[in-house]
Amino acid sequence: MGRWLRVLRLLISKEFAVELRGKEYTTLLFCTTLVIGALIGAGVSSAVLDAATTTKIYPMLVWVVFLITTTTSSARASETELDGRGFEGLLLAGVTGAQLYLSKVAVTTVMFFITWVLLLAVTSAALDQTLSPVYGTLLALGAGAALTLSALVVLVSGVAGTSTLRGVLMPLLTLPLIFPLFFAGVEITTECLLYGALTEGSIWPGVITVLCAAFLLVGVNSYEAVVKG
Amino acid sequence: MNSKTPTIWHSLATVVAFLLVACAQYYVFMVVPNEQVMGAVQRVFYFHVASALACYAAVGVVFVASLTYLATRKDGADLLSVAAGEVGFVLCTVVLATGMIWGHSAWNTWFRWEEPRLVTFLVLWLIFLSFTVLRNFGDPAKTAVHGSVLGILGAITVPIVYVSIKFLPQSARLHPEVIERGGLKDPSYWQAFGLSVVALLALSAVLVWVRYWLGSIEYRLRIGCDEGERVV
Amino acid sequence: MTVDTYPDLFWAYTAVWAILAIYIASLGARLKRIERSIGSCGASHRDVAGCCDSKR
Numbered sequence A: 001m002g003r004w005l006r007v008l009r010l011l012i013s014k015e016f017a018v019e020l021r022g023k024e025y026t027t028l029l030f031c032t033t034l035v036i037g038a039l040i041g042a043g044v045s046s047a048v049l050d051a052a053t054t055t056k057i058y059p060m061l062v063w064v065v066f067l068i069t070t071t072t073s074s075a076r077a078s079e080t081e082l083d084g085r086g087f088e089g090l091l092l093a094g095v096t097g098a099q100l101y102l103s104k105v106a107v108t109t110v111m112f113f114i115t116w117v118l119l120l121a122v123t124s125a126a127l128d129q130t131l132s133p134v135y136g137t138l139l140a141l142g143a144g145a146a147l148t149l150s151a152l153v154v155l156v157s158g159v160a161g162t163s164t165l166r167g168v169l170m171p172l173l174t175l176p177l178i179f180p181l182f183f184a185g186v187e188i189t190t191e192c193l194l195y196g197a198l199t200e201g202s203i204w205p206g207v208i209t210v211l212c213a214a215f216l217l218v219g220v221n222s223y224e225a226v227v228k229g
Numbered sequence B: 001m002n003s004k005t006p007t008i009w010h011s012l013a014t015v016v017a018f019l020l021v022a023c024a025q026y027y028v029f030m031v032v033p034n035e036q037v038m039g040a041v042q043r044v045f046y047f048h049v050a051s052a053l054a055c056y057a058a059v060g061v062v063f064v065a066s067l068t069y070l071a072t073r074k075d076g077a078d079l080l081s082v083a084a085g086e087v088g089f090v091l092c093t094v095v096l097a098t099g100m101i102w103g104h105s106a107w108n109t110w111f112r113w114e115e116p117r118l119v120t121f122l123v124l125w126l127i128f129l130s131f132t133v134l135r136n137f138g139d140p141a142k143t144a145v146h147g148s149v150l151g152i153l154g155a156i157t158v159p160i161v162y163v164s165i166k167f168l169p170q171s172a173r174l175h176p177e178v179i180e181r182g183g184l185k186d187p188s189y190w191q192a193f194g195l196s197v198v199a200l201l202a203l204s205a206v207l208v209w210v211r212y213w214l215g216s217i218e219y220r221l222r223i224g225c226d227e228g229e230r231v232v
Numbered sequence C: 001m002t003v004d005t006y007p008d009l010f011w012a013y014t015a016v017w018a019i020l021a022i023y024i025a026s027l028g029a030r031l032k033r034i035e036r037s038i039g040s041c042g043a044s045h046r047d048v049a050g051c052c053d054s055k056r
Helices: A002-022 A024-046 A051-076 A079-083 A086-092 A097-126 A132-160 A166-195 A204-228 B007-031 B040-072 B075-107 B116-137 B143-166 B187-231 C007-041 C045-055
Strands: none
Touching (some): A097 A132, A132 A166, A132 A204, B007 B040, B040 B116
16 A cells, blocks of 8 residues: 555646646646636626626626636646556556546646646636635635546546547536536525625535545546547 | 347347337427427427437446446446447437427527536536547547546536536526426327437437447457467 | 317427338348348358448
8 A cells, every 4th residue: 555655646746747847737727717717707797797796696707707717728638648658657557547546636636626726816816805714615626626527528528538539528528517516606605795604504515525536536436548549 | 248149139239229210200390289388399309309318328327338348347248338428429419409499499699607407418518528538539448447437426416516506596496397297288299209308319219229339340350360460 | 177189289290200110120231231241241251341431
């Protein structure tokens, strides 16, 4: 078990090093977030909505931007390894599919979480929303959502990465599967903004937990098959 | 792979399935009385619910066949998963279309986002759509594995979607709960409903069979081509 | 509750289902024919490749 965890830690370090060296994925993710966030701000402003209506639609806008930017930007998440046969080399070296999958999920979760923080900052400024009283809850929500989303995205990027449609296929495969996350995210954000805190006994954190567990379970068990074919 | 699919059994199954459909139709249009509130439009219920049950069955087949393929790598399981996925997609389209026709008559709107079952079927339809797109545009060498993983993910997500929509605050339970609330009082209602379910399940099975058969022929041609290219 | 019958709808739908039934039955016959032709040209790899080309 100790060796297994050591290999996993090494893989996570490798993933971070590769990402920090190339910065392709990070650039794509953050720039897309900024551009779409700005577009949403301009769109809401041109609709001349009152403050109450803007607060009502804000959670939906944030989640639409978050899910679209993360899924479209992740089309190339596994491309380097898939093109350069990097996965096969690692698997031949004795690394398991579960370790590979979890290391990628860890790095992607961190990137998605930073995207979430960036998105909250950009959209709250653009749409004049005060998030400071509920920032802790929203950050916890972002962490859970980032983990759930990356558990799915890493698995699906292995599927979409070698298809003939590549980038187009990624959101098409991912978005229908994250409807429960979308519902849960919008509801929790709305509860936070309207009531100042998450309602006691709310079902939505449970929905995210179940979805996350399901995606992780499928990912850990099938990622090796996905990359090997 | 079965190389000699008996035509006689296929023809017989097709005839039986369509006779069942004809009988169900006879009941729906000629025997059951008009429902008091909805009138004639309520008759769409028989094919709507039967298609929905057949669609759920197709999801179940996709799930089991995908798991079997990943565990055993038997091509038959993959072909069955493809066949059930495509038939499920058609059935899901029928459920959505008939649901919207009924909804327009009952609620004066084609679609209601507060309605758990309608939204569940929309999400299911999107999942079937992505499944079909992946099967057609995926990496040919890995489509079977990738399709199986997506099939499992889709089948797991559907119940979570259903449960989560039920907890949405504005959910007003607009969908009629005919069976749960002990509706269908006239015996002919039950006979028509039972017959419709059996007919649609039989028809779906025949369609899955034909698609599986077609897939097995394509598979044999592909294998033949691969070997031929290697020799030539 | 009124008992109304809809013979026109019944026959219209029957016609649609009958067309679908005939199509599926003919599809079965065509698949059987293709299966036979694969069997007959499967003796040589070159021929099998030819079958694939014509199918494409």
